[in-house]
Amino acid sequence: MKLKELYKFVIEEGMREDPRGQVAAKDVLKENKKTLKDLKPSDKKYFDNESLVNPYADTRILNGSGEQEIKTMLLGIDMEVGEIVLADRLNAKGKKIDLVMAHHPEGRALAGFYRVMEMQADIIANLGVNVVKAEKLLEERIQKVLRSVLPVNHTRAVDAAKLLDIPFMCCHTPADNHVATYLQKLMDKKKPRTINDIIKILKDIPEYKEAAKISAGPTIINGHPKSRAGKVFIDMTGGTEGSKEIFKSLSDVGIGTVVGMHFSEDHLKKAKNEKINMVIAGHISSDTLGLNLLLDKIEKKHKLKVECCSGFYRIKR
16 A cells, blocks of 8 residues: 555544544634634645645644555554664665554654644533533643643654655544543443443553553552542543643542543642543553554454564454
């Protein structure tokens, strides 16, 4: 398959699994088209034209025309200069690496990934929180994340890929959408009674089972194993952590337990104040699960060999 076909496929599947629903994801594309139309001619040259077909600013082809044939990819969670050089070394040793694919964004996708956070307002609104309130609470957090990426040297890995002539892309939110939707459906079906039941459900999933073996498995950070779980909310997509002020709103709509990849100490403190249980499923293991679910779909349509590194390991279903 060609690189552009792979890229298009992950975008389409990311939208299909979007917790907001496909319609909401498509609405983002409509809004982006309107934004472009309303721009002054002098500003249009700076517009990200990919946003007209891809609603996820943190997922991009970072190096390559899109015409490259992809038979073998080197895939990992964080693919930076070292992993780009690793791909080059593997090529030198006879393993033909046609593409390096990162989960976490690099290059332009890293510089603009804060834009993806806007989807969190719709996700929270689906739980019953006032969408206007959700947006207001997110505004400050989005600006904080924007400021955090402004000084970052985000083109390092992309520059290395260009110098070594290695196709490079990243796939962040489409994969995260897969794990968020998969786990939410699972929790809604299983209806765990206690937090310990949530842990058991997670540990039945191969990615979390493997993580537990290396002391990185699901962990309760607020609550006790026998605590009632209540309504479970899976918080695993939308770029990064949302507003720490959201927990009162979640409590007001009946959320008893939040399961996520990671939470800051400030987020934990707010959750404790609102008596909301918190479970960290695992960051790298959750990223791995999302990528594996996406790869299962890709491999049903295209023959693809995946070399694993940087925290990722392939588990097929």
